[in-house]
Amino acid sequence: MEIAKFGVEDWLNVWENDAIYDIAGSSIASMTLEEVLQTIQIDKNEFMNLCFNKKMNYGWIEGSPEFKAEVCKLYKQVTPEQVLQTNGATGANFLVLYGLINPGDHVISMYPTYQQLIDIPKSFGAEVDLWQIHEDDSWLPSLDELQRLIRPTTKMICINNANNPTGSIMDETYLKKLVDIAKSVGAYILCDEVYKPLTEEIQVPSIVDLYDLGIATNSLSKTYSIPGVRIGWVVSNLEVAEIFRKIRDYTMICAGVLDDMIATYALRNAALILERNKRIVQENLAILKDWVNKEPRVSVVFPKNVSTSFIKLDIPVETEEFCIQLLKEKGVLLVPGNRFNMPGYARLGYCTRKDILEKGLEELSSFLRSYDE
Incomplete structure (x- = not known):
């Protein structure tokens, strides 16, 4: 099996540990375990006693009943049998594609997006058409273009909502038209x-609440600020879930029992985590907007309370070269847009700690001034 290097992950693997000001990530300010417990108002000693008494066996293979019950609450009419725990959303996406895509299948994928959704189907021998997003349409792809790409034999359409790297959102009206196609x-x-939009201004239902053949993947890594537990899930109809069960036994077996426990507590108290994260997104987005308005070499289609942004750089050098020099001279980490096959842009993760964001933007502006001379 041949597969392309994972552009973003390959970049971060090489450069992330060199950063002083990491404004490349797309999670919302990751928490320590102590911060998690404080946020969800769980006594630390009580929690540690639970950990010390937890039997370190395989636990619940598909995720504990408590975990599944909390996941079900995120959707309208999902039952526990439709939920499978995975190793992050990365594991969930792989499980779906491995379970359903065969050589010769036709797949349409939003582009650019999380690279798994394009290159894994290709590696399985599928024919993948790219459904291009457009900056002048708030980084959304055209439904008319999708209609031209769709075939009677199309097996799957892959989307990322909200989108990585741009933060663009397909709202309910858009999604319903997509479902019809x-x-x-x-x-x-x-x-x-x-990437859950932390705003009430836009209605963004899950695809499984709109379409029987919709398959939703999610995790605690981005909107919930706990990537360290490596817990995700996939939700589908019952028939498809049975396909995933079979494949899952070959690819995962189970998650860790402590990870499952932390994930369950986090989802049970999701409102408290989202309240914390909504505040971070709003405050940091205001900082980003103010900075962009003052920075002549940067423009952006601002995300709507989503934790990732995709800035456009007015610079006379190749984007990756720029990002490497920025990191070496100023300690500021971005993800160059060519890692999404979009040179001239960069992913800027503005939902890091406020002090890191402010200093990182200050140093980025200082570096950009060298092109004004």
Whole structure:
């Protein structure tokens, strides 16, 4: 099996540990375990006693009943049998694609997006058409273009909502039109939903609440600020879930019992975590907007309370070269847009700690001034 290097992950693996001001990530300010417990108002000693008395066996293979019950609350009519715990959303996406995509299948993938959704189907021998997003349409792809790409034999449409790297959002109206197109040929829709918009202004239902052949993947890594537990999940209809069960036994077995416990507590108290994270997103987005408005060499389609942004750079050098020199001279880490096949742009993760964001933007502006001379 041949597969391309994972552009973003390859970049971060090489450069992330060199950063002083890491404004490349797309999670919302990751918490320590102590911060998690404080946020969800769980007594630390009580929690540690639970950990010390937890039997270190395989636990619940598909995720504990308590975990599944909390995941079900995130959707309208999902039962525990439709939920499978995975190793992050990365594991969930792989499980879906491994379970459903065969050589010769036709897949349409939003582009750019999380690279798994494009290159894993290709590696399985599928024919993948790229459904291009457009900056002048708030980084959304055209439904008319999708209609031209769709075939009677299309097996799956892959989307990432909200989108990584741009933060663009497909709202309920848009998603319903997308469902109508998929339904016309009986295609699955795989939607990576790890970036929840933290705003009430836009209604963004899960794809599984709109479409029987919709498949939702999610995790605690982005919106919930706990990537360290490596817990995700996939939700689908019962027939598809049975396919994933079979494949899952070959790819995962189970998550760790302590990870499952932390994930369950976090989801049970999700409102408290989201309240904390909504405040971070709002405050940091205001900082980003103010900075962009003052920075002549940067423009951006601002995300709507989503934790990732995609800035456009007015610079006379190749983007990756710029990002490497920025890191070496100023300690500031971005993800160059060419890692999404979008040179001239960079992913800027503005939902890090406030002090890191402010100093990182200050140093980025200082570096950009060298091109004014």
